[in-house]
Amino acid sequence: MNLKPIDMATVHELEEECYKVRHKLLTLVYNIGLGHLGGELSMVEAAVAMYYRYMNFNVHDPHNPDRDRFILSKGHCSETLYSIFSNLGAYSLEYMVENFECLDKSKFGMHTNRKYCPQIEVSAGSLGHGLPIAVGMALAGRKQKANWRVTVMTGDGELEEGSNWEAIMSAGHFQLGNLMLMIDKNSLQMTGPTKTVMNIDPLDKKLEAFGWDVRVVEDGNDMLQVCQCLDNVPAADSQIRRKPIAIILNTEKGHDVDFMAGNVKWHGGGIAKAQYEEAIASLEKNWKERQSKWQ
Amino acid sequence: MAVNTTFDFDQMLSNAREAYGEELLRMADDGLDFVFTYSDNVAPSSSAGKLIAKYPERCFNFGIAEPGQVGAACGLALAGEVVFSQVMGPFLSLRSADQIHTDIAYNDVNVRLIGTHAGVTAGGGPTHNCIADLALYRAIPNLTVVVPADAAQCCKAVRQSLTYQGPMVIRIDRAGSPAVYADNDYEFEFGKAIETLPGTDVTIISAGSPVYWSMMAAKKLKEEYGISARVIDMHTIKPLDVDMILKCAKETGNIVTVEEHSINGGLGSAVAEVLLENGFSGKFKRIGLPDEFAVLGDTDEIYKYYGMDPDGIAKTTAELLK
Numbered sequence: 001m002n003l004k005p006i007d008m009a010t011v012h013e014l015e016e017e018c019y020k021v022r023h024k025l026l027t028l029v030y031n032i033g034l035g036h037l038g039g040e041l042s043m044v045e046a047a048v049a050m051y052y053r054y055m056n057f058n059v060h061d062p063h064n065p066d067r068d069r070f071i072l073s074k075g076h077c078s079e080t081l082y083s084i085f086s087n088l089g090a091y092s093l094e095y096m097v098e099n100f101e102c103l104d105k106s107k108f109g110m111h112t113n114r115k116y117c118p119q120i121e122v123s124a125g126s127l128g129h130g131l132p133i134a135v136g137m138a139l140a141g142r143k144q145k146a147n148w149r150v151t152v153m154t155g156d157g158e159l160e161e162g163s164n165w166e167a168i169m170s171a172g173h174f175q176l177g178n179l180m181l182m183i184d185k186n187s188l189q190m191t192g193p194t195k196t197v198m199n200i201d202p203l204d205k206k207l208e209a210f211g212w213d214v215r216v217v218e219d220g221n222d223m224l225q226v227c228q229c230l231d232n233v234p235a236a237d238s239q240i241r242r243k244p245i246a247i248i249l250n251t252e253k254g255h256d257v258d259f260m261a262g263n264v265k266w267h268g269g270g271i272a273k274a275q276y277e278e279a280i281a282s283l284e285k286n287w288k289e290r291q292s293k294w295q
Numbered sequence: 296m297a298v299n300t301t302f303d304f305d306q307m308l309s310n311a312r313e314a315y316g317e318e319l320l321r322m323a324d325d326g327l328d329f330v331f332t333y334s335d336n337v338a339p340s341s342s343a344g345k346l347i348a349k350y351p352e353r354c355f356n357f358g359i360a361e362p363g364q365v366g367a368a369c370g371l372a373l374a375g376e377v378v379f380s381q382v383m384g385p386f387l388s389l390r391s392a393d394q395i396h397t398d399i400a401y402n403d404v405n406v407r408l409i410g411t412h413a414g415v416t417a418g419g420g421p422t423h424n425c426i427a428d429l430a431l432y433r434a435i436p437n438l439t440v441v442v443p444a445d446a447a448q449c450c451k452a453v454r455q456s457l458t459y460q461g462p463m464v465i466r467i468d469r470a471g472s473p474a475v476y477a478d479n480d481y482e483f484e485f486g487k488a489i490e491t492l493p494g495t496d497v498t499i500i501s502a503g504s505p506v507y508w509s510m511m512a513a514k515k516l517k518e519e520y521g522i523s524a525r526v527i528d529m530h531t532i533k534p535l536d537v538d539m540i541l542k543c544a545k546e547t548g549n550i551v552t553v554e555e556h557s558i559n560g561g562l563g564s565a566v567a568e569v570l571l572e573n574g575f576s577g578k579f580k581r582i583g584l585p586d587e588f589a590v591l592g593d594t595d596e597i598y599k600y601y602g603m604d605p606d607g608i609a610k611t612t613a614e615l616l617k
Contacts, residue, residue, distance in 0.1 A: 065375070114402065122373065123402045126393055132363045133398060136370025136378075139355055143330065143376070150370075163394070166363030174355070 003053070006227040010053070012294055015223045017052055017087065018044045019287045022256055024083035024093065026271070026279050031097045033270035034110050037260060038253035039155055040080040042186035042221070046249050049226045050151060050182075051084050059090040062118045068148050068236070069137055071122045073130020074155040074184065075111040076268070078120075082108055085119045128161025130154060131181065135167045138179040141238040146178075149236030153182045157189030160198045165210075172211025175241035180233065181212075183246065184220065186253040190267045203248055213243035220249025221256070258282045299477040300491050300510065308471025312411055314446035315453045315467070316342030319379060323350050327457060329377040332368055335359050336383055336411075343381065361386045365394035365408065372404035377457055384410035384466060385417070388428030399462045400437045407456045408464045413442070413503060414555030414584070415597045416469040421588040425466075430560025432464055433533055439463040439485060440533040442502035442562075444475040448530060451483040459485065468555075470594075472504040475528065488536035494525030497578075497612055498543035501553035502529045502562055508598075509553050511605035512612065520613045524551075532562055540569045549578040551612050553603065558583040580615045582608055 021044055029035030047070075051057060055068040072081055082096055099107035107116050111125030122133055134152035141148060154164065171179055183203065187194050194200060204214045217229045226249065233245055253267075254260030257279045271279065319331060320342060331354045337343045347354040357364035361382050368380040382391065387410045399406050410428060417423035432440045441456075441463060443449035449467055456463055475491060483489075491506060492513050499509040506528045513524035525547055527539060544550055550570060552563035563581030570579060582603055589597055598604050602611055 069374075122369075123397070126397050128362075129366055129394065129398055132366025132394070133370035133373065135363070136367030136372075137374045138370070139367065140330070140371045140374030140376050143353055144374070163362040163366060166357075166360040167366065170357055170360065170363055170367065173358075 003231065005231055006224070008224075011224045011227060014048055014052055014227070015290065018048050018223065019283065020087055021048055021080065021083045022283055023280065024086055025079055026257070026276060026283065027093060028079050028083060028096055030271050030273070030276040031093070032100045034101070035079055035270060036076045036268045037257070037271070038188065038263075038266040039074060039184065039186060040077045041255045041257060041260065042251040042253045043077060043080055043153065043184040044255070045221050045223050045226050046153065046182050046184060047080055047084060049223065049230055051088065053227070054230050055151070056148070059085050059088045059119050066146070066148055069121050069150045071124070071130045071134050071150065071152040072112055073124060073152055074127070074158055075124030078108070078110060078112045081112070081120065082117070085117070090119060127158040128163040131164050131167040134179060135171050135174070135176065138171070138176040138238070139174065141178045142176070144238070146238050147236060149178050149180060151180045151182060153184060155189070156183055156185040156187060156200060156203070157194050157197070159183070159200050159203070168207065168210045168212065171244045175211070176244045177240040177242045178236040178238040179244040181244065181246040183248045184251055185248050186251045188253045188262070188264050188267070192264055207246045211243055212246045214246045214248065217247060217249045220251035256283055256286050258286070298481040298489060298491060301474055301477040302510065302514065306473055309446035309474055310471040311443060311446040311449040311467040312469065313342050315409065315449045316346060318450040318453050319343065320346045320349065322454060322457065329353070329379060329457060330355070330371050332357060332364055332371070332378060332380045334361065334364060334382050337381060361390040362394050365391040366398050368406045368408070369394070369398035369402055369404050372406050373402065378406045379409060379453070380406060381409040381411065383417070384412045384425035384428055385423055388425065388431050392431055395432075395438070395464075396435050400435045403437055404462060405460065406462050407453070410464055410466045412469040413466050414468070415589050416555070416594050418594060420591050424589055426557040426584050426589070427560070428466065429532055429554070429556045429562065430564070433560065433565060437462060438533065439531065440466070441485060441531050442466045443530055444503060444506040444528045445472060447474060447476060447479055448483060451479070452485075452530070455483065455485065466503065468504055473507045475506050475510065486531045486534045486536060488530065488539040489528040490525060491528050492524070492526040494523040495547055496523045497549040497551060497616060498525040498527055498547045499551045499553060499608065499612065500527045500529050500540065500543070500562070500566055502532060503555055505553040505555055505603065508603065508605050509608055512608035515605055515609040516612060519609070522613060522616060524612060529562060532565065535565050535569065537569050540566055541573055544570055544573070544575050544577060549616060551580045551582060551608070551615065553608055554583040555603075556583050557586065559586055578615050580611060582611055
C-alpha cells in the first residue's frame with residue numbers, strides 16, 4: 001500500500017494499540033452492559049492495522065472527501081470502532097458511556113449509526129448490507145476519479161446473506177480497483193461453528209470464481225501477518241480495472257481473553273464485574289507474555 | 296390554484312417510463328450531475344438507453360439483483376452523488392425492502408428510486424403485480440413517496456428531485472397513460488396536492504393514472520347522476536397533504552379514494568387515518584385492488600373487473616352517496 005515494508009518496531013507498536021483497544025473495549029462493554037465481544041475481539045488486529053497505519057483517515061476530520069472509507073458491515077461489532085476512535089482521541093470513555101443508547105441524546109448505538117457518530121461511514125446492523133454499499137462507493141470513486149479506497153469488513157457467518165453474493169458478483173463484474181473486502185473469519189456465528197450452522201467454505205475458491213484477488217492471512221490475530229498482507233495490497237486506483245481485493249483473516253472469536261476465546265457463548269451480551277476483572281487479568285497476562293517474546 | 300386539465304379521449308398516451316428517461320437525458324445535457332443505476336429491464340432503444348449510451352461513465356447496470364442495486368445506490372449517494380435508480384416496482388419493494396429501509400431511508404441518502412410497473416400494469420399475474428409497495432413505503436420513516444399523475448408530471452418530479460434533500464421513491468406505470476394536465480404551466484411541489492376538478496358533493500382523491508380515471512368518473516357522475524365530484528391529485532403519498540384532505544372533507548362532506556394498489560395500507564388507508572383522527576362523519580369508500588391475488592388478464596380489463604375504471608368509480612361513488 002505504498003508504504004515501506006513493515007518493521008518489527010512498528011508491529012510491536014500496533015500490537016500495543018491492539019492491547020489498548022481491547023482494554024477500552026472491555027471497559028466500555030462492562031460499563032454499558034451491551035456488546036458482541038466475541039466478534040469485537042476477533043477483528044481488532046485488522047481494524048487497528050487499517051485505522052493506525054493503512055488508511056488515510058483522521059478521526060478529527062471524519063468527513064474529509066479524500067479520506068479512505070472503512071465500512072463495518074458487521075455493525076453489531078461497533079464498540080471495537082468506538083474504542084479505536086476513543087484511543088485516537090475522538091472521545092473519552094466517560095463520554096461514550098454517558099451517550100450510549102440514551103434515547104434522544106444518543107451518540108453511540110450497539111449498531112453503527114453514521115448520524116450519531118461522524119466517524120462511522122454507514123449506519124448498519126442488518127447483515128449483508130455493507131458490501132453492496134461499498135460497491136456503490138467504489139463506483140462513485142471511479143466516476144469522481146478519486147484515489148481513496150473503500151474497505152468493507154464482514155464477518156464470516158454474515159456471508160450467508162445472499163445480498164453479499166450479489167455485491168461479490170457486481171464488484172467482480174465492474175473490476176473495482178479501489179475496493180477491498182476484509183473477512184473476519186472467526187468461524188463461529190451466534191449459535192455454533194459456521195461450518196455446522198451453514199458452511200460457506202471454500203471461501204477463497206468461491207471469491208476467486210467471482211473474479212476477486214483473494215489473499216489469506218493464516219492468523220488474522222497476528223499483527224505481523226496482517227501487516228505483511230496489507231503491505232502487498234496494491235494502492236487503490238479508481239481508474240484501473242482489476243480484480244477487487246479480498247482478504248480472508250482467519251481469526252479467533254474472543255481473542256486474547258482466555259475464557260472467551262473460541263467460545264460461542266460470548267457472541268453477545270454484557271459482562272458482570274467479576275467477568276470484567278477476569279477478562280482484564282487475562283488480557284494483561286497475554287499482553288505480558290507477548291512482550292516477553294520480543295527480542 | 297386553477298390548472299388546465301384535459302379530457303381528450305383520442306390523445307396519444309404518454310409513457311412516464313420513456314418520458315422521465317428523456318428528462319434525465321435533458322438534465323444531463325443541461326450539465327446537471329447525477330448517477331443512473333438500473334436493472335436488466337432498460338432497453339437500449341428506450342430513452343434511458345440513450346442516456347446510458349451518451350453518458351456511460353455515470354450509468355451502471357446491476358443486472359437482475361435488486362438488493363445489490365439499491366445497496367450500491369446508497370454507497371454512490373454516501374460518496375456525494377445524487378442517484379436515480381430504476382427498478383421494476385414489485386421487485387424494488389418486496390425484494391429490496393430491507394435495503395430501502397436501512398440503506399436508503401435510515402442512512403438518509405439522496406437516492407431517487409424509480410419503481411416502475413405500478414399496480415397490475417406489468418401484466419403476467421401476481422408475481423409481477425406491484426400492490427403492496429405503498430403500504431411498505433408509508434411505514435418507513437424519512438422516505439418521500441411520489442406517484443405522478445402523468446408522464447409530464449413525472450418529468451417535473453424527476454427534475455425537482457435533483458435538489459431535494461433526502462430519499463425518495465417515484466412510482467410509475469409500465470406503459471402509457473393519458474395526460475391529466477393540458478400543459479406544464481402549473482406549480483408542482485412535493486407534498487402539495489392539486490385540485491384537478493372542482494366539485495361540491497364528494498371528493499375523489501387519487502394518485503398516478505387513477506387521477507385521470509377519477510376525472511372521467513367525475514364527468515360521468517355529473518352527466519348521469521347529477522353529482523358534483525371534486526378530484527384531487529395526491530401525487531405525494533408521503534408526506535401526505537393533510538390540509539387538503541381536511542379542506543375537501545369539510546367542503547364536500549364525502550370522500551372516495553382510488554389507487555393502483557391493494558386497498559390495504561395505501562392511499563385509501565392513509566386518507567382514512569387522517570379523516571378518522573379529525574372527527575370526519577361523512578361517507579367514505581376506498582377503491583383499489585381487493586385483498587386477493589388479482590385475476591389474470593389485460594391491465595384495463597383487470598381494473599374494470601375490480602371497478603377501478605371510470606364507470607366503476609362513478610357507480611361506486613353514486614351508490615355511496617345514495
